[in-house]
Amino acid sequence: MTGLTIALDAMGGDFGPQVTVPASVQALSRFTDLNVILVGDQAQIVAQLTRCDAQNHSRLSIVHAPDVIPNDMRPSTALRRSTGTSMRIALDKVAHSEADACVSAGNTGALMALSKHLLKLLPGVDRPALVTALPGANQQRKWLLDLGANVSCDADTLFQFAVMGAVLAQAELGRMPRIGLLNIGEEEIKGNDLVKRCADMLQSCQAVNYTGYIEGDQIYTGQTDVIVCDGFVGNVALKTSEGVASLVIDQVKTHLNQHPIKRWIAKWLFSDLFNQLKQLKPDQYNGASLLGLRGIVVKSHGRADIAAYENAICEAVHEVERQIPTKISDRLEAVLLERH
Amino acid sequence: MTGLTIALDAMGGDFGPQVTVPASVQALSRFTDLNVILVGDQAQIVAQLTRCDAQNHSRLSIVHAPDVIPNDMRPSTALRRSTGTSMRIALDKVAHSEADACVSAGNTGALMALSKHLLKLLPGVDRPALVTALPGANQQRKWLLDLGANVSCDADTLFQFAVMGAVLAQAELGRMPRIGLLNIGEEEIKGNDLVKRCADMLQSCQAVNYTGYIEGDQIYTGQTDVIVCDGFVGNVALKTSEGVASLVIDQVKTHLNQHPIKRWIAKWLFSDLFNQLKQLKPDQYNGASLLGLRGIVVKSHGRADIAAYENAICEAVHEVERQIPTKISDRLEAVLLERH
Known part of the structure; x- marks a missing residue:
């Protein structure tokens, strides 16, 4: 794979693969160097890909995840009991450098806690x-x-x-x-x-x-x-x-x-x-970024529609292209030098 | 005087008597049992009353105040150096039971501090x-x-x-x-x-x-x-x-x-x-109330127009009619009894 890769928590949000899969297919058309890893229930993802006539898309892969983090799970519980969930596996792809960014419409608290745990904070944050x-x-x-x-x-x-x-x-x-x-x-x-x-x-x-x-x-x-x-x-x-x-x-x-x-x-x-x-x-401006991590994580609204979710993917793409974590790290270092 | 009486800080707000005087005249037409005391620069108030053809209104009186509290005065300064200001004299009318409520579009912090100082808090607040x-x-x-x-x-x-x-x-x-x-x-x-x-x-x-x-x-x-x-x-x-x-x-x-x-x-x-x-x-909903005092004080937006300022006067009239401070006092007493 060349270009950049986004790992998607395909199960997160109110509509799951119904929204995340068609939004991914649209984003792939928009960015010709984009690769998408859809993480979630394989059967549901394949069903949606078939609806979009994109089951054989060359820049799209599926990683099966048997579980989903519920919306009411506490962040502390998510840290202990999230192995096998779509959100955690998607974040792990970034942690292991298999993806450049993660997008999720799932539980915000859990996404925060897991991102911090798996990706770690930048120095000075x-x-x-x-x-x-x-x-x-x-x-x-x-x-x-x-x-x-x-x-x-x-x-x-x-x-x-x-x-x-x-x-x-x-x-x-x-x-x-x-x-x-x-x-x-x-x-x-x-x-x-x-x-x-x-x-x-x-x-x-x-x-x-x-x-x-x-x-x-x-x-x-x-x-x-x-x-x-x-x-x-x-x-x-x-x-x-x-x-x-x-x-x-x-x-x-x-x-x-x-x-x-x-x-x-x-x-x-x-x-x-x-x-x-x-x-x-x-x-309408969907796609909130978690800043301060050693990786790029974008949170979509839980009730985002296909167009809004595509905006969240775009935001992730832009942050990868603009190397936001590196720039934050550099700026914080400069600020710390200035202050000491 | 029968009915209820509102003391107005006629100089407060961005437009002073240009707004407060015509708004008072309109409020007097709306509420036939309302009396208004206009506190501020006598000459400016009379000029505006003349424009409204209301210089001899039977339910309207003027109390001259030589000074105005500036918008940037700190509350602590206002407490020490506000003798002779329109806001303080208007509040004093309520403190001395010569008025049932005060309306001001002046400095919010000063109004808060002076109200607390001159009218005192209700028990339990x-x-x-x-x-x-x-x-x-x-x-x-x-x-x-x-x-x-x-x-x-x-x-x-x-x-x-x-x-x-x-x-x-x-x-x-x-x-x-x-x-x-x-x-x-x-x-x-x-x-x-x-x-x-x-x-x-x-x-x-x-x-x-x-x-x-x-x-x-x-x-x-x-x-x-x-x-x-x-x-x-x-x-x-x-x-x-x-x-x-x-x-x-x-x-x-x-x-x-x-x-x-x-x-x-x-x-x-x-x-x-x-x-x-x-x-x-x-x-548009002009007229914020200061609750918890032994008297009624309504704050108008500084940039309120005549209609909006009239709304603030209406709010004060309603609170007098509804005896809000007494009701708050009774309810707080009931809550305290319930909790102990």
């Missing part, structure tokens, strides 16, 4: 962070981290998140990204001790372009490229955004369903506007 | 909480607290927030509201120590209808009436919601401005839909 790209005004992408991997963290960890987020954003933007700390006010005196201590660290660091505090309403409309916060706050911000976007879209749908003529006119005249609005739903 | 009503699916209002009055708090404080929020919501809904704790997952094992400890306390309390954890995406669409969290998280959730709503509305505006014919059709055919969408902006 205390905890991995979950990051995703978000839509922004003027079609500018933003990156928000941490999204829930760490429910509480100290200023050092938050600082590392800022550095890791900066590396990921820079690889896509091609310029030094602006880093902001999510706070409840823009003024210096606002916020809790955690953000104040981290702000001090970022202000005195040359390796990142720290631009100050930002408030929640500036996540989407402000000038900041990377927004840093602890996992509790980040998860609430992301989920709340999804809730508001869904509320708006539901209102539009309900209104148009009540007025068939308007619906017809809207479909005829405003379909491009509605498609644009749908793009604002944060879950 | 450790800290006041800032709460506001939010739009929800199916036109169900929701209440979110704390919105930033307390950047970090313990489980006891969070528990008190739940009880206070329940009282406010019940007075409007006329039924026992469902209380949820904002968390990063619905499962028992999810979240930080703070929410877990508070969940234990709420689960064993008969005086509130605790229905469990909720995630950010359920704030607007879920079945919960009152959503409880610490002030950092609540502020981020509220501001993020405002950001997403603004982003959507801006996209619609930009699109329609690019296509004049579509804009004309949209205005003709979809104005009711767009008005409905505008109602989803959380800042």
